[in-house]
Amino acid sequence: METPTNGFFRMDEESFARLSQYVTQTYGIQLPATKKSILENHLDEKVKNLAMSSYKEFVDFILNSGSSEDELLHVLDLITTHKTEFFREASHFQFLTQQFLPRHQQENNCDNLKIWSAGCSTGEEPYSLLMTLEEYKKIHPKLTYTLLASDISTRVMHTACHGEYDVEKMQTVPSGMRHTYFMCDKADPKQVKIKPHYRTKIQYKRVNLMHDNYGLAKHDLDIIFCRNVLIYFEKPTQEQVIRKFCNLLRPGGLLFLGHSESVMGMNLPLSQVGNAVYQVQEPEARSQEPESPALEFTS
Numbered sequence: 001m002e003t004p005t006n007g008f009f010r011m012d013e014e015s016f017a018r019l020s021q022y023v024t025q026t027y028g029i030q031l032p033a034t035k036k037s038i039l040e041n042h043l044d045e046k047v048k049n050l051a052m053s054s055y056k057e058f059v060d061f062i063l064n065s066g067s068s069e070d071e072l073l074h075v076l077d078l079i080t081t082h083k084t085e086f087f088r089e090a091s092h093f094q095f096l097t098q099q100f101l102p103r104h105q106q107e108n109n110c111d112n113l114k115i116w117s118a119g120c121s122t123g124e125e126p127y128s129l130l131m132t133l134e135e136y137k138k139i140h141p142k143l144t145y146t147l148l149a150s151d152i153s154t155r156v157m158h159t160a161c162h163g164e165y166d167v168e169k170m171q172t173v174p175s176g177m178r179h180t181y182f183m184c185d186k187a188d189p190k191q192v193k194i195k196p197h198y199r200t201k202i203q204y205k206r207v208n209l210m211h212d213n214y215g216l217a218k219h220d221l222d223i224i225f226c227r228n229v230l231i232y233f234e235k236p237t238q239e240q241v242i243r244k245f246c247n248l249l250r251p252g253g254l255l256f257l258g259h260s261e262s263v264m265g266m267n268l269p270l271s272q273v274g275n276a277v278y279q280v281q282e283p284e285a286r287s288q289e290p291e292s293p294a295l296e297f298t299s
């Protein structure tokens with residue numbers, strides 16, 4: 001049995017390396033050495049509550065027991081950032097209203113628009129998409145859409161499904177939209193809720209982007225938002241995930257990455273059409289030079 005130093009168990013290098021390798025393989029997320037002390041600070045109580053005598057025992061438990069994904073997801077929550085906000089990287093929402101939607105309406109008339117927010121965290125991104133689409137619908141009522149949101153973390157998805165936020169979170173929501181989409185929480189004046197009528201328009205699904213199959217049909221989606229998620233993955237893993245996105249998007253469909261992310265150096269059938277916005281090439285364009293100019297949109 002290991003004796004805790006100053007009451008704390010220390011994670012030995014081997015246990016950390018095993019955990020780190022497993023997390024990267026299973027969830028894509030890299031676990032740099034700087035995260036070790038964060039894990040030690042947060043997991044100490046858990047190790048003690050489970051009556052374990054060392055991190056070696058804890059890591060054996062979470063990696064070998066098939067029933068303990070909850071524990072692993074808890075570890076994952078400690079090392080991943082869920083930072084997000086309403087209308088984050090706002091130019092993407094302008095791109096949708098000013099460039100994509102008018103064109104989509106023209107070409108597809110009332111075809112149902114299908115959007116996936118992959119790595120949605122606590123829901124601010126899919127709700128921003130919903131508000132953008134609903135505002136557009138006020139002027140173009142024929143628009144119909146399906147909005148899917150997913151994350152690996154059940155904890156953040158729980159918040160997303162409930163649509164309850166601190167009132168300060170509304171600061172980045174345009175003032176004209178606040179009363180339309182949010183209501184006060186009578187029990188807590190510091191909280192607001194997305195109105196049920198809108199909340200229920202989003203479908204949620206737990207998806208690990210590292211899985212081969214996301215359970216979605218090929219070429220069925222118009223838009224994927226996967227912003228500030230892949231930044232934590234190694235480059236080859238990013239490319240594998242984006243390749244799967246390309247298969248799920250219809251030709252001409254759009255992929256939105258975070259503003260600091262890009263597909264540079266990757267061999268993918270995508271043309272850049274805006275700031276971190278990529279369009280899946282039509283099959284006939286795929287044999288052309290990768291530098292061939294993007295077609296439809298002005299950025």
Ligand SMILES: C[S@@+](CC[C@H](N)C(=O)[O-])C[C@H]1O[C@@H](n2cnc3c(N)ncnc32)[C@H](O)[C@@H]1O
Binds near residue numbers: 028088150226228229
């Ligand atoms: C920083 S948040 C981004 C939220 C939102 N997309 C935005 O840009 O504001 C990253 C999210 O990616 C999720 N994530 C990390 N690895 C994942 C994986 N392998 N599969 C699915 N989601 C993952 C995390 O749980 C986290 O909620």
